Structures are given as structure tokens and as C-alpha cells.
Amino acid sequence: MELFNKSGVLVSSVLVLIGALIACQAQEDAIPSSSVIEAAAMQIGPNGQPAAERRLQEWADQGSPVAQRELALRYLSNPSKRREAMALFERAASAGDAQAAVGLVGMAHETGVASSGSAGTTLNTSRVLKEAATANYVAH
DSSP states (O other): OHHHHHHHHHHHHHHHHHHHHHHHHHHHHSOOOHHHHHHHHHHHTTTOOHHHHHHHHHHHHTTOHHHHHHHHHHHTTOGGGHHHHHHHHHHHHHTTBHHHHHHHHHHHHHHTOSSOOGGGOOOOHHHHHHHHHTTOOBOO
């Protein structure tokens, strides 16, 4: 009888551990709050932090407007990634990120682009400003 109790406790312990690992993995896949994303973006810094940038990219790919905006802000300093920055700003602004809308309009003004966006999409600066003015955009 004692052998059964010991093996039962062992099996139960293993099942609880597996459940805990599954729960941790599920939490890891969730998009964190805006403040966590912005803190991760600040870790990237001027010299770069590959792990933080990869995590930011994952959140942006999962559809986080804040991560898209923060990644776009990081890409602005790299001339080869400015087109990608504009695309990220567009995605974030379309999802309702006010700061991304401002960044998008700033890029359009800076480059003189008024009606053609990145990656074959159409950027209409006046539309972005109009939507921002009518409070379709919310701060994250």
C-alpha cells in the first residue's frame, strides 16, 4: 500500500508541474501591457539589445499597436529600415495608436510623401489627421 501512495504522489506531482509549465507558456504568449512593452523598448537603447528587439518584434507581429509603434521608433534611426518603420506606424495608427499617427504624419511630412505609403499601401495624411482629430485614436 505504501508503494502505491508514493507512486501516486509522484504522478500527481508530475501532473501539477506539467500544468504549471503549460500555464506559464500560455502567459508568455499573451501580449503584455503597454507599460511592459514600452519598458522593453527602452532596454533596446542606442547600442541595441537583440533579445529585447526580438521580443518587441514578436509582440508587433501579434498585433500590438504599442509594440508596432515602439519598433517603428527604433527603426527611424536606421536609414535602411525607414520603409519598415512607416509600415509599422501605419499598422499601429490604423489600430488606434495616437502616437503612431503622429509619427506617421511626421514621417510623411519629413519625406514629402502625401499620398503613397510604404509596401504598396496608401497613406493619406489628411485622413490620419482627421481621424485623430475626431478622437478615433486613443493613447495606449
